Amino acid sequence: MNDSFKRGAAEGVRRMLPLSVGLIPWALVTGVAMRSSGMSAVEATGMNLLVFAGTAQLGTLPLIASGAPLWLIVLTALALNLRFVIFSAAMAPSFEGQSWARRLSSSYLLVDTVFIICAEPMKRSDDPEWRWGCFLGPALWAWLVWQVFGLAGVLGADAIPQGWSLEFMATIALMVMLVPMTQVRAMLVAAVAGGLGAVLLRDMPLRLGVIAGIAIGIAAGFAAEHWVGRARAR
């Protein structure tokens, strides 16, 4: 653990801290939902530790509860996780030169918030130890918050007040991440197109509408970048 690792970790955790608030309701809700679908406390905790992915966990629960075929469950989980291929590709250059063990553990720890927090600062740094710290610090923090509050949800499944709309905190957290990005015109176009796409395509099976919305947003942002570039050149 050298100095630049520590400085990277401090920078990452500092960026992560306010946003990790948004993980709390998600973790609680996921914990409660696993129990109410019929899993025991041990099984629910096992799922939290093994899968560690709120969207995939919540998305596959109804299928597990209804005894759906295994291939359909796996395919649904893959569809819900497809966005991580995009995140993984975007971050791969920042993991260049890292050991096998570090890259494998990153595969388990990479969640949406960590990607949003780490992708840009990691890309800017040319110090591999700083980059690793900037990833591992916030990733372990997110893991800890998720496990602690997931366990709280699992154990306190019956005692959580449901009238306070706490799940909306997750959406607020996503908005807090999105707002600074949209200061760039093409990013704003990508966000508007992605949001509208996901709303219009919400009836697609297996929640594929979200993935389609993301693809539409990326295409729109890319197109806007070209268009702006050409307008400037003229």
Add this chain to the structure above:
Amino acid sequence: MIEGVWLWITLLLIAAATVVPRGSFIVLGSRARLPAALQRALRYAPAAALAALIAPDLLVDAGGFAPANPKLAAGIVVLVVALRWRNPWLPFIAGMGVLVMLRNGLGW
């Protein structure tokens, strides 16, 4: 309900279906490189993904397009606060305050 050993097998497969997409390019590293144009396009992935997760929550109610709902009102407040002030906690306080007031206070 899938039970016993089969439940644990199912959980392991879901875990695999999560780790493989997450690890794909990070683990393969320089052996698999995306073309430069695709790399540039992917810069828009986070903004598009965030919006694709947020918009349905704010605009869809019970499966239908319903812009007049308390979550959108709270979302607009969050947007204004996040644009206006740099305090990271304020959007949570304002957004939850508005939503709870509208739902529990006014019964919307």
